[in-house]
Amino acid sequence: MRIVVGAFPDETAMQAALGRLREAGFNAIETYGPKPAGEGHSPLPLVILAGGLFGAALGFWWQTHETVQAYPLDIGGRPLFSWPAYVPIALEIGILLAIASGVFGFFVVNRMPRLWEPVDDAPAMRRATSDRWCIAITTETPEQARHALWRFAALEVDEVAA
Amino acid sequence: MAAIFPPEANLAAKLVLLSLAGAIAAGIGWWWLFPRTDYARHVDWTVQQPVPFSHQHHVGGLGIDCRFCHVTVEVSGNAGLPPTYTCMTCHSQIWTNAALLAPVRQSLADNVPIRWHRVTDLPDYVYFNHAIHVAKGVGCESCHGAVADMPLMRKVRSMTMSFCLDCHRDPAPHLRPAEAIFDTKWQRTPDTPSPATLMAQYHVGGRNLTECSICHR
Amino acid sequence: MTRPSPGDPVALSTSNEAMTAHVSAVPFRAQPFAHYWLAVAPFGALTGVLLGSILYLFYAGVGIWGIDWPVAWGFALINYVWWIAIASGGTFISALFYLTRSEWRNAINRIAETMTLFGAACAGIYPILHLGRPWFFYWLFPYPNTMGLWPQFRSPLLWDFFAILTYVTSSVLFWYFGLLPDLATMRDRATSRRWQVFYGALALGFRGSSTQWRHYHVTYGVLAAIMAPLVCSVHSIVGLDFAGAATPGWHSTQFPPFFIFGAFLSGFATVLLLVMALRRLLNLQAWMTGRHLDVLCKLMLTSSLFVGYAYVMDGFTVFYGGEKADIVNYTARLFGYYAPVYWGAVLFNVMLPQLLWVRALRVNQLLVTLLCCGVIVGMWFERYTIVVISLHRPHLPSAWGLYHGSLWDWLTLMGTAGLFVFGILLAIRIIPAMSMFEMRETLEQRR
Numbered sequence: 070m071r072i073v074v075g076a077f078p079d080e081t082a083m084q085a086a087l088g089r090l091r092e093a094g095f096n097a098i099e100t101y102g103p104k105p106a107g108e109g110h111s112p113l114p115l116v117i118l119a120g121g122l123f124g125a126a127l128g129f130w131w132q133t134h135e136t137v138q139a140y141p142l143d144i145g146g147r148p149l150f151s152w153p154a155y156v157p158i159a160l161e162i163g164i165l166l167a168i169a170s171g172v173f174g175f176f177v178v179n180r181m182p183r184l185w186e187p188v189d190d191a192p193a194m195r196r197a198t199s200d201r202w203c204i205a206i207t208t209e210t211p212e213q214a215r216h217a218l219w220r221f222a223a224l225e226v227d228e229v230a231a
Numbered sequence: 232m233a234a235i236f237p238p239e240a241n242l243a244a245k246l247v248l249l250s251l252a253g254a255i256a257a258g259i260g261w262w263w264l265f266p267r268t269d270y271a272r273h274v275d276w277t278v279q280q281p282v283p284f285s286h287q288h289h290v291g292g293l294g295i296d297c298r299f300c301h302v303t304v305e306v307s308g309n310a311g312l313p314p315t316y317t318c319m320t321c322h323s324q325i326w327t328n329a330a331l332l333a334p335v336r337q338s339l340a341d342n343v344p345i346r347w348h349r350v351t352d353l354p355d356y357v358y359f360n361h362a363i364h365v366a367k368g369v370g371c372e373s374c375h376g377a378v379a380d381m382p383l384m385r386k387v388r389s390m391t392m393s394f395c396l397d398c399h400r401d402p403a404p405h406l407r408p409a410e411a412i413f414d415t416k417w418q419r420t421p422d423t424p425s426p427a428t429l430m431a432q433y434h435v436g437g438r439n440l441t442e443c444s445i446c447h448r
Numbered sequence: 449m450t451r452p453s454p455g456d457p458v459a460l461s462t463s464n465e466a467m468t469a470h471v472s473a474v475p476f477r478a479q480p481f482a483h484y485w486l487a488v489a490p491f492g493a494l495t496g497v498l499l500g501s502i503l504y505l506f507y508a509g510v511g512i513w514g515i516d517w518p519v520a521w522g523f524a525l526i527n528y529v530w531w532i533a534i535a536s537g538g539t540f541i542s543a544l545f546y547l548t549r550s551e552w553r554n555a556i557n558r559i560a561e562t563m564t565l566f567g568a569a570c571a572g573i574y575p576i577l578h579l580g581r582p583w584f585f586y587w588l589f590p591y592p593n594t595m596g597l598w599p600q601f602r603s604p605l606l607w608d609f610f611a612i613l614t615y616v617t618s619s620v621l622f623w624y625f626g627l628l629p630d631l632a633t634m635r636d637r638a639t640s641r642r643w644q645v646f647y648g649a650l651a652l653g654f655r656g657s658s659t660q661w662r663h664y665h666v667t668y669g670v671l672a673a674i675m676a677p678l679v680c681s682v683h684s685i686v687g688l689d690f691a692g693a694a695t696p697g698w699h700s701t702q703f704p705p706f707f708i709f710g711a712f713l714s715g716f717a718t719v720l721l722l723v724m725a726l727r728r729l730l731n732l733q734a735w736m737t738g739r740h741l742d743v744l745c746k747l748m749l750t751s752s753l754f755v756g757y758a759y760v761m762d763g764f765t766v767f768y769g770g771e772k773a774d775i776v777n778y779t780a781r782l783f784g785y786y787a788p789v790y791w792g793a794v795l796f797n798v799m800l801p802q803l804l805w806v807r808a809l810r811v812n813q814l815l816v817t818l819l820c821c822g823v824i825v826g827m828w829f830e831r832y833t834i835v836v837i838s839l840h841r842p843h844l845p846s847a848w849g850l851y852h853g854s855l856w857d858w859l860t861l862m863g864t865a866g867l868f869v870f871g872i873l874l875a876i877r878i879i880p881a882m883s884m885f886e887m888r889e890t891l892e893q894r895r
């Protein structure tokens with residue numbers, strides 16, 4: 070297997086080429102670009118929600134356990150289970166775990182850290198984080214992919230081992 | 232070859248991050264665990280004394296009562312250590328030439344007390360009163376262990392704050408009948424009054440025993 | 449460069465590449481820009497002063513400070529609240545105005561977030577220092593301990609511990625997450641092996657694939673939506689630290705929002721000050737234009753009005769409530785020994801910012817700089833008012849007394865100011881001072 074990388078000057082050119090490549094029957098395609106692109110489904114909001122709810126529940130349970138069971142302190146005869154006072158800490162722990170699960174969840178979902186990927190060997194990729202948009206095609210027939218990329222107005226085409 | 236990192240870097244990065252996390256977790260774990268070890272708490276450490284006095288021999292063997300030497304335990308905060316005269320009650324008659332007892336004779340001759348080393352030492356910010364504990368049904372054994380079995384004295388309880396609080400929060404199971412206070416081998420039997428009865432007998436429970444100022448005055 | 453004007457576009461039309469090249473070149477420069485060392489040297493020295501005064505504090509104890517009865521909280525609490533307020537303003541800009549899709553936010557959010565980090569670091573030092581035995585600071589945290597004790601979960605002071613813990617940790621994570629694409633850019637633009645490996649390791653293999661961007665975009669939005677209410681909760685809890693105590697001058701239900709208003713004001717002023725300084729130092733005028741100054745000035749003016757409202761309500765609740773001790777306390781604030789401090793706060797926080805109603809003055813950099821410095825000092829006066837003036841007239845007249853910060857109090861305060869600027873100066877030599885990947889979107893929209 071080979072990876073063929075084509076670089077385009079802007080997002081529109083890349084998108085146009087992408088559509089025509091798909092039509093031409095290339096399927097194993099990944100694109101790279103220097104700014105957020107592509108709305109789409111991601112499990113991460115749910116991960117963050119779960120992290121936050123778990124954190125808040127944990128915080129609330131924790132405070133209940135300590136104040137009611139582990140270390141009951143009678144303060145002026147007030148009830149031991151004084152739940153309104155547990156809300157702020159439960160909220161803070163919930164937020165902490167929500168943010169942490171968002172950031173670390175992102176790394177897990179993307180299987181990062183991945184300091185190396187085969188596509189890194191393509192010199193064109195070095196500008197994909199600045200001002201170029203790249204299309205990487207993983208294919209058995211690199212010759213066809215190269216031709217297609219040139220035909221669809223790539224500025225630069227590289228081929229690397231997959 | 233344009234890639235910045237070689238393929239092995241992927242595994243290396245993960246290993247580095249994992250070992251970093253592992254090191255932090257292990258560090259916190261050690262910090263948490265170490266003060267809980269018997270080593271850090273000096274539990275079961277035998278303290279070297281000027282004279283290798285054996286409680287096993289004197290209490291377990293000869294049957295001398297705790298209060299024969301620790302005379303103020305029932306009336307004062309401090310249990311008291313015996314003056315050399317107490318030793319000499321017997322040792323002016325027996326083992327009068329024993330090399331082991333030379334420091335005792337020396338102490339008598341010089342009129343200088345023997346300097347024993349503390350085995351059970353509480354911090355200065357903790358106020359502990361022997362008399363009240365003994366009067367309210369807490370046996371010597373509860374804190375000092377089976378002294379009658381110790382050839383040399385050692386610390387057997389952690390003496391941490393939670394050790395004290397465990398009993399102050401729920402004293403009932405730790406109480407014993409008055410006649411068993413000084414018996415270091417006493418065990419609860421079917422005839423022993425129930426914990427609740429003992430609580431009532433000793434009038435324990437009338438006030439909050441976990442009040443900070445009970446120990447920190 | 450022409451003079452900035454409120455009508456400036458949010459960014460001059462520059463290409464992606466020009467912007468990226470300019471911003472990323474700063475850390476790669478072998479020789480720092482002009483005047484860099486001139487700025488680093490004094491603030492580095494002040495950081496040394498901070499270290500020195502902390503070491504002496506650990507050696508000698510809090511007796512070296514001016515605190516005593518009745519003012520047992522002094523500079524430590526003033527400075528803590530002051531710094532955490534400054535820090536909060538940064539998160540507010542980067543998180544809340546991300547959600548409102550404000551186009552001016554992209555150029556300054558990196559500065560704002562970096563300011564938050566160092567502001568929070570300065571703030572976080574004080575609660576630890578003010579403990580009699582700072583090496584036991586972890587006793588604040590509820591962990592299963594050999595004493596069998598747990599802290600009081602019903603106290604705002606413990607809430608505060610959790611709020612700060614969450615805030616500092618989340619700010620660092622949010623900041624780092626926002627840096628990720630820029631770190632990848634830096635990795636790919638670096639020419640020396642050293643920088644490649646450094647940024648490469650930090651970027652963790654972010655390479656801008658469509659999959660990464662998809663997850664990134666969604667996650668960043670959700671995180672921003674969480675960070676904005678977090679800031680409000682943190683500062684409300686700081687307000688509750690005071691309001692929860694039955695002390696005249698503190699025991700007021702308006703404290704949580706009052707503290708949030710103050711956080712906006714001092715945070716916006718500090719960001720504005722940094723934006724004006726850094727756009728000049730790093731030649732970022734093409735992307736931080738008169739429009740940014742104008743917007744930040746308007747925000748400062750708005751929050752100044754909020755703060756003014758809170759000052760009025762302070763007086764209103766005292767007389768509406770009619771409690772004798774409150775009235776005595778409040779009168780002492782207006783006319784007593786410390787009255788100049790209170791009126792200084794009113795002048796700097798409420799009166800002088802009203803100049804910003806005038807459009808032309810909002811881009812007069814000299815005037816705005818002075819106003820920002822005034823607000824920062826004025827907010828410190830406000831904290832001084834809350835802490836010292838309230839405490840020096842407690843319920844019992846026999847306990848009345850005065851307070852003055854000692855030399856060590858002042859040195860520690862100056863020291864944290866040094867740490868703050870020193871940290872930011874070091875940071876802009878390592879990280880891009882502008883969020884490049886977000887600026888690409890702004891530039892795209894301009895085209």
